[in-house]
Amino acid sequence: MREAEFIATLRPFATHPAARSLADDAAVLGDLVLTHDMIAEGVHFLADADPRDVAWRLVAVNLSDLAAKGAEPVGVLLGYALGDGRWDFEFVEGLGEALAAFDVALLGGDTLRPATAAPRTLGLTAIGRVPASGAPSRAGARAGDTLWVTGVIGDAGAGLELAMARAREPASLLEAYQRPRPLLADGRVLAPLVHAMMDVSDGLLIDASRMATASGLAVEIDLGAVPLSDAYRAFRGDDRAARVAAATAGDDYQLLFALDPDLTPPVAATLVGRFADGAGVTLIHGGTPIPLPAKLGFEH
Amino acid sequence: MREAEFIATLRPFATHPAARSLADDAAVLGDLVLTHDMIAEGVHFLADADPRDVAWRLVAVNLSDLAAKGAEPVGVLLGYALGDGRWDFEFVEGLGEALAAFDVALLGGDTLRPATAAPRTLGLTAIGRVPASGAPSRAGARAGDTLWVTGVIGDAGAGLELAMARAREPASLLEAYQRPRPLLADGRVLAPLVHAMMDVSDGLLIDASRMATASGLAVEIDLGAVPLSDAYRAFRGDDRAARVAAATAGDDYQLLFALDPDLTPPVAATLVGRFADGAGVTLIHGGTPIPLPAKLGFEH
Numbered sequence: 174m175r176e177a178e179f180i181a182t183l184r185p186f187a188t189h190p191a192a193r194s195l196a197d198d199a200a201v202l203g204d205l206v207l208t209h210d211m212i213a214e215g216v217h218f219l220a221d222a223d224p225r226d227v228a229w230r231l232v233a234v235n236l237s238d239l240a241a242k243g244a245e246p247v248g249v250l251l252g253y254a255l256g257d258g259r260w261d262f263e264f265v266e267g268l269g270e271a272l273a274a275f276d277v278a279l280l281g282g283d284t285l286r287p288a289t290a291a292p293r294t295l296g297l298t299a300i301g302r303v304p305a306s307g308a309p310s311r312a313g314a315r316a317g318d319t320l321w322v323t324g325v326i327g328d329a330g331a332g333l334e335l336a337m338a339r340a341r342e343p344a345s346l347l348e349a350y351q352r353p354r355p356l357l358a359d360g361r362v363l364a365p366l367v368h369a370m371m372d373v374s375d376g377l378l379i380d381a382s383r384m385a386t387a388s389g390l391a392v393e394i395d396l397g398a399v400p401l402s403d404a405y406r407a408f409r410g411d412d413r414a415a416r417v418a419a420a421t422a423g424d425d426y427q428l429l430f431a432l433d434p435d436l437t438p439p440v441a442a443t444l445v446g447r448f449a450d451g452a453g454v455t456l457i458h459g460g461t462p463i464p465l466p467a468k469l470g471f472e473h
Numbered sequence: 474m475r476e477a478e479f480i481a482t483l484r485p486f487a488t489h490p491a492a493r494s495l496a497d498d499a500a501v502l503g504d505l506v507l508t509h510d511m512i513a514e515g516v517h518f519l520a521d522a523d524p525r526d527v528a529w530r531l532v533a534v535n536l537s538d539l540a541a542k543g544a545e546p547v548g549v550l551l552g553y554a555l556g557d558g559r560w561d562f563e564f565v566e567g568l569g570e571a572l573a574a575f576d577v578a579l580l581g582g583d584t585l586r587p588a589t590a591a592p593r594t595l596g597l598t599a600i601g602r603v604p605a606s607g608a609p610s611r612a613g614a615r616a617g618d619t620l621w622v623t624g625v626i627g628d629a630g631a632g633l634e635l636a637m638a639r640a641r642e643p644a645s646l647l648e649a650y651q652r653p654r655p656l657l658a659d660g661r662v663l664a665p666l667v668h669a670m671m672d673v674s675d676g677l678l679i680d681a682s683r684m685a686t687a688s689g690l691a692v693e694i695d696l697g698a699v700p701l702s703d704a705y706r707a708f709r710g711d712d713r714a715a716r717v718a719a720a721t722a723g724d725d726y727q728l729l730f731a732l733d734p735d736l737t738p739p740v741a742a743t744l745v746g747r748f749a750d751g752a753g754v755t756l757i758h759g760g761t762p763i764p765l766p767a768k769l770g771f772e773h
Binding site for chain 2: 174175176179180182183185186187188189191192193195197199200202205207208209210211212213214215216217247248250251252253254255258261262265268269272278279280281282283284285286287288289291292294296298300
């Protein structure tokens with residue numbers, strides 16, 4: 174069963190408004206936001222990844238969902254399968270670094286010892302407090318809204334390639350992949366202003382397409398506007414293929430948001446597209462539509 | 474690393490009072506109780522278990538932690554690794570049965586597709602609302618308190634043996650193992666009255682010993698008083714060995730609680746022991762102390 178089908182079979186059980194019909198990245202229960210994300214060896218991290226980086230990633234991907242709701246993190250619950258002692262010890266080190274970096278407490282969780290050695294799967298539940306203005310969803314974009322993304326896109330995807338090749342440079346690209354930083358402060362500033370917001374975990378194109386679908390709209394994205402870092406351009410160039418690679422790579426954990434066209438966001442962000450009535454994604458390059466890539470991003 | 478060591482290394486990160494120093498079965502954040510429990514193939518369920526029973530178990534073990542806090546369930550977040558279609562489909566069926574049976578909504582969660590087929594690990598986070606009287610901990614027993622347990626003990630352990638032997642009878646023992654029922658109503662009634670409460674997941678002796686340790690006390694348990702079902706006695710007898718087997722078996726999900734000696738609980742429960750100053754567990758049989766079994770219950 175594919176993820177989308179599985180979620181469709183679960184939807185009848187989402188009988189509480191906090192579930193937002195399972196169409197959002199987090200549940201919103203009173204003034205709390207709750208999210209649960211897992212990461213798995215061979216899917217979200219490499220078998221030879223530094224356990225400290227794995228722990229950091231587990232925390233960061235969950236806090237990134239809170240950032241997209243404008244929430245202030247309160248704490249996390251950890252679901253951990255015990256392995257060999259050194260891995261476990263280094264994982265705890267990285268967990269401590271991440272919790273300290275983002276000022277979040279460990280509230281509880283569960284550990285187990287698997288029956289057989291197997292690729293690791295780790296889970297985390299993050300709890301945050303909703304801003305007074307409410308938690309934005311991914312479904313609120315309006316026709317005419319502009320689409321913005323924070324920071325730069327593609328660095329983490331390039332960093333993953335470097336990590337797979339066991340390369341050590343360029344360090345900034347590796348760092349973007351190994352130590353993603355959830356944009357909690359940006360999320361809090363943006364939450365009262367945006368019509369819709371989500372984090373870019375699977376790729377700019379696929380995540381923008383999901384926001385458009387959830388909002389019942391079409392979205393047009395200007396490939397030339399996708400913000401690339403100098404390091405990315407030095408590594409992969411700045412042609413159309415390099416831009417498509419950036420726009421379809423995952424793991425950037427930037428914030429993607431829909432804004433009233435009369436507003437300019439008060440954070441470092443780039444205008445990359447626009448919503449309109451209709452459905453689907455249109456990709457523009459040099460002023461004209463170009464064919465969509467076969468994959469818009471990472472699909473589960 | 475053993476579970477206890479691992480939790481000790483995590484304790485410095487439990488900087489929020491909601492964490493209860495990681496010494497309790499759930500976090501208590503404002504008026505909410507949050508718990509996260511995982512179950513794994515080969516550890517908590519058999520490889521050939523009915524996926525519907527696995528889903529039921531995942532929900533039941535988490536709601537049982539809420540029951541021990543006297544909490545009213547609000548919803549759950551599911552962490553699920555997709556497998557083959559039929560297993561996934563039947564899992565969803567069982568999940569629906571359990572959520573309906575206990576009137577709980579699915580609020581969200583995450584799915585992933587593992588890189589390789591491996592024994593399944595499933596996680597659930599359950600959220601409940603704390604009673605006005607507060608959520609009891611496992612650490613509040615006082616010297617002189619009586620120790621009580623709801624229902625009967627040992628049926629699930631016998632049921633596990635039957636399931637491993639692929640037996641179909643006695644049905645009530647198999648049912649106790651395959652479809653544990655979290656005692657939510659009993660928990661709500663007991664919460665305002667008890668000094669300490671927890672669920673019996675790993676065995677009566679080990680869980681009573683954990684309550685005594687957390688409370689800084691000794692506990693004496695009368696093996697002859699441990700409540701056994703007629704089905705259990707018919708299956709395994711009623712001698713000392715049968716009683717030790719029941720008192721050290723897991724998966725019963727009864728409630729274990731410490732009560733002022735002047736009180737009698739308003740639910741179906743049996744007086745099985747007493748707390749005193751000191752430390753450790755003393756097991757009594759026929760009025761005299763007997764040696765403790767090598768294992769007090771299931772240890773992770």
